Amino acid sequence: MDLKQIEYFVRVAERRSFSRAAELLDAAQPTLSRQVALLEQELGQHLLYRNGRGVEPTEAGLRFLEYARALLTLAARAKEDLRDLRDTPTGKVAIGLPPRIARCVTPPLVQAFRQACPQASITVAEGLSTQVREWLLAGRIDLALLYDPPVSPQLTCEPLLREDLVLAAAPGGRLRLPASVKVTQLGNYPLILPSLPNAIRVLVESACRRQNVQLAVAAEVDAVQTIVELAAQGDAYAILPRSAAQGPAATHPLALCRIEAPVIRNKLVLAMPRHRPATRVADATAQLLRKLDFGQLFLGSGIKAGATGKRVKMVN
Numbered sequence: 001m002d003l004k005q006i007e008y009f010v011r012v013a014e015r016r017s018f019s020r021a022a023e024l025l026d027a028a029q030p031t032l033s034r035q036v037a038l039l040e041q042e043l044g045q046h047l048l049y050r051n052g053r054g055v056e057p058t059e060a061g062l063r064f065l066e067y068a069r070a071l072l073t074l075a076a077r078a079k080e081d082l083r084d085l086r087d088t089p090t091g092k093v094a095i096g097l098p099p100r101i102a103r104c105v106t107p108p109l110v111q112a113f114r115q116a117c118p119q120a121s122i123t124v125a126e127g128l129s130t131q132v133r134e135w136l137l138a139g140r141i142d143l144a145l146l147y148d149p150p151v152s153p154q155l156t157c158e159p160l161l162r163e164d165l166v167l168a169a170a171p172g173g174r175l176r177l178p179a180s181v182k183v184t185q186l187g188n189y190p191l192i193l194p195s196l197p198n199a200i201r202v203l204v205e206s207a208c209r210r211q212n213v214q215l216a217v218a219a220e221v222d223a224v225q226t227i228v229e230l231a232a233q234g235d236a237y238a239i240l241p242r243s244a245a246q247g248p249a250a251t252h253p254l255a256l257c258r259i260e261a262p263v264i265r266n267k268l269v270l271a272m273p274r275h276r277p278a279t280r281v282a283d284a285t286a287q288l289l290r291k292l293d294f295g296q297l298f299l300g301s302g303i304k305a306g307a308t309g310k311r312v313k314m315v316n
Contacts, residue, residue, distance in 0.1 A: 002130060003075055005039040006068045008032045009047060013065050017054040058305065073139055080279050089116075090279035094123040096132035096144035100224050100244060101268070104297040105289075112246075112288045120281045129199055136271055142282040143272045145289070148199035157269040161294040165203065165264040168212050168245045170234035171255040180258040183211050189237040190218040199266060200224075204239050207264050230254050241266055243298035268294065 011021040012032060022029040040047050047061035056066060080091045097105060106124050113122050123133070125141055128293075133149050135141045149157060167189065169175040181189075186208060193215070194201045208215055218236045221227050224244050231238035232252035238245075245254040270289055272278060278286075 001039060001042050003072065006071055008035045009061075010068045010072060012036060012048065012055060013057045013061060016055075016056060018053075021238060029151045037096045037166065070139075077277060080236060087136075088119050089279070089284045090119045091279055091280065091281050092121050092123065092154055093143075093285050094125060094141040095285060096125045096127060096135050096141040098129050098132065098145070098147065099126050101145050102126045105294075107291065108287060108292060108297065109285075110293065113285060114291050114292075116288060117281055117284055120284075121283065130197055133221055133271070136273060139273070139276065141276065143270065143289075145272070146162065146199075146269055147269050148203060148267050149271060150197075154274055155271050156274050157271050158290075159267055159269050160289070161268040161298065162265045163241045163243060163268070165200065165238055165239050165259055165266060165300070166242050166256045167259055168228075168231050168238045168240050168254040170232050170258050171253055173234035175234055175237060177255050177257040180260050183207050183259060183263040183264070184260070184261070185212055186239075187213045187215055192219045192221055192230050192236045192238045193217055194222045194224070200239065200241070203266055207262065228254070239264075241298075246311065277313040 006020070008025070008027075008031075011024055011054055013017055015021050015024065018029050018032050022032050025032070036048065043060075043064065045060040045064070046058050047064055048055045049058055067189045083090055095109075102124060110122060110124070113120075123141075125135065127135065129146045129149065132141070133146055133155075137152070137154055141301060145160070146157070149155070167177060167186070169177050169180055186204075193204065196202065196205070202217070219230065221230065221234045224240065226236050227240065230236065232241075233253060238254075239259070240254075242256065243251075245256055270286060272282075272286065
């Protein structure tokens with residue numbers, strides 16, 4: 001078994017055709033057929049079967065396809081890592097960001113990346129935290145910023161920012177807000193919340209469960225920006241990170257009140273795979289993220305970081 005045979009098999013299996021794979025690889029179709037046959041002979045299993053439309057992986061082929069992709073990825077990373085021994089990191093890095101984070105972080109991150117790694121390229125993929133976490137675990141991205149991800153032995157997570165959640169409503173509307181509310185009072189407010197397993201919803205539900213509070217959920221909306229827009233219309237309240245309703249990224253003015261007894265805080269973390277070796281360009285990108293002032297980016301100079309969110313020390 002060699003990497004060339006494995007690559008031939010993966011491309012044929014992905015494209016369900018020897019001819020399309022041969023065109024992609026710029027190789028002769030008989031060569032692909034012979035090498036895949038040798039691979040099947042070595043493994044003692046039929047990996048592909050032909051039908052009228054092309055080929056399909058067998059059960060053994062589908063199982064081997066997962067290992068084959070992982071082997072090709074590891075081999076590519078090994079080559080890239082050796083190339084990265086030069087002084088300036090080269091290659092590519094992919095980072096996953098939730099949309100609200102991407103709006104604030106992408107411009108300064110890309111600017112810093114271009115200065116620090118002029119011979120490398122960066123890809124920013126946006127998605128909800130749960131989706132971005134799946135991409136990271138699947139190896140589609142190299143690192144990510146996530147809100148309160150579930151603990152996983154496959155990931156290392158470094159806290160970057162803690163931020164208070166607040167109760168928000170349209171300013172000057174019929175839905176008035178006191179200066180502060182206790183968690184035990186949250187059941188009195190019709191709420192727009194993201195659905196589970198969104199990190200904000202998990203935090204709010206956990207705090208309320210400990211106080212035996214039953215929430216009145218008027219609507220479930222997963223996108224924070226859409227929740228902000230609905231709250232600004234004055235039909236219901238929202239529980240949001242303060243920066244979503246106040247700060248440089250806020251798009252609608254909202255009236256806010258503190259949630260206390262206890263205060264509910266979310267946590268933004270830098271997540272990286274624990275068992276997959278990081279390239280030098282991925283490590284360089286992580287260092288750039290650690291240097292960003294997230295309090296300033298999210299909360300702005302007009303808000304005291306100590307009252308709403310704070311930069312925390314990195315932990316191993």
